[in-house]
Amino acid sequence: MFVVIMGAGRVGYLVAKMLEQDGHDVTIIEMNKERAKELSLLVNGLVIEGDATDTKTLEEANIKQADAFAALTGKDDANLLACILAKHLNPNVRTSLRLGNPKNKRIFEEVGDLKKYFDFVISPEEIAAEYISRNIVTPGFDRVLFPREGAEIVRFYLTESNDVAGKLVKDLKLPRDALIVAAYDDKGNLIIPSGDTKLPGKGQIIIFAKNNVLDDVKGLFERKKAENEKV
Missing domain, CATH: 3.30.70.1450 (Regulator of K+ conductance, C-terminal domain)
Structure with missing residues (x-):
């Protein structure tokens, strides 16, 4: 499986390493220049310094060939937009959305029209608290x-x-x-x-x-x- 991950903080990095250990191909998109440079030495896959809410960056990451896209930054708005763009560029890609604010997750679940862009929605903070x-x-x-x-x-x-x-x-x-x-x-x-x-x-x-x-x-x-x- 080929997976594109947006954001390589603690959650994104751990997900990338787990996927690689299971034999999957991973590309990471990370906005922070220093973090992107550091990651290039820690993971086997491609690391792109850029903004995944930019169509060109997603295309550079080969989103059209990806099987899955995971938006895992700590910014809910950016994750939402990136998943929508990824689905627009590749309707068959499976999207995973991280929402840091549990309140946003509950509100999001009530907006039926948005659900077609997100195959999996998770709030790590809510799960940890529970x-x-x-x-x-x-x-x-x-x-x-x-x-x-x-x-x-x-x-x-x-x-x-x-x-x-x-x-x-x-x-x-x-x-x-x-x-x-x-x-x-x-x-x-x-x-x-x-x-x-x-x-x-x-x-x-x-x-x-x-x-x-x-x-x-x-x-x-x-x-x-x-x-x-x-x-």
């Missing part, structure tokens, strides 16, 4: 958030001391709004569970659950066996 607040309220999870849906994917590590270890899924009495989507034994083998699946004595459990049942799920999977059961 992640921190969820960890304050219900600590102890490895988690992936779904803020809009009010749900999370969480991971538990099992040992033989956990009460659920070795039990059948159908016998766990999981809350209604929680689902075990995967299990791994201590050798890393993946299990897609059904009701008749026996959980490993040691390993990991991946659960998709609504936020309102996470405390119950946590209590179930962290509960220890009674002493007489361990013997």
Whole structure:
């Protein structure tokens, strides 16, 4: 995949490096001269010093051949305009829009006519705030958030001391709004569970659950066996 990235601050740079590590071709557009010079030594792809809200700069970055365009600067207005221009030059390009102000994201989502220019909209600040607040309220999870849906994917590590270890899924009495989507034994083998699946004595459990049942799920999977059961 060929990806053009606008802005190479901390977010843009990390995205570029991750894409390159996965074998994708990346071109970065960066307005700051010194930053662009520095980046040319840090990434494998082309680094262009310029303004991605300028059609000529996008064309220089070969936007018409790009599979994806990500506007990742800290300036919402510039990101919006750049995505619109990229889509105009290449209607097939997949655009990703970063909005730094969560309020702008909510307003933007209500303007239906603009959505055709943006395939993916994200507010890293909002996600970070949500992640921190969820960890304050219900600590102890490895988690992936779904803020809009009010749900999370969480991971538990099992040992033989956990009460659920070795039990059948159908016998766990999981809350209604929680689902075990995967299990791994201590050798890393993946299990897609059904009701008749026996959980490993040691390993990991991946659960998709609504936020309102996470405390119950946590209590179930962290509960220890009674002493007489361990013997």
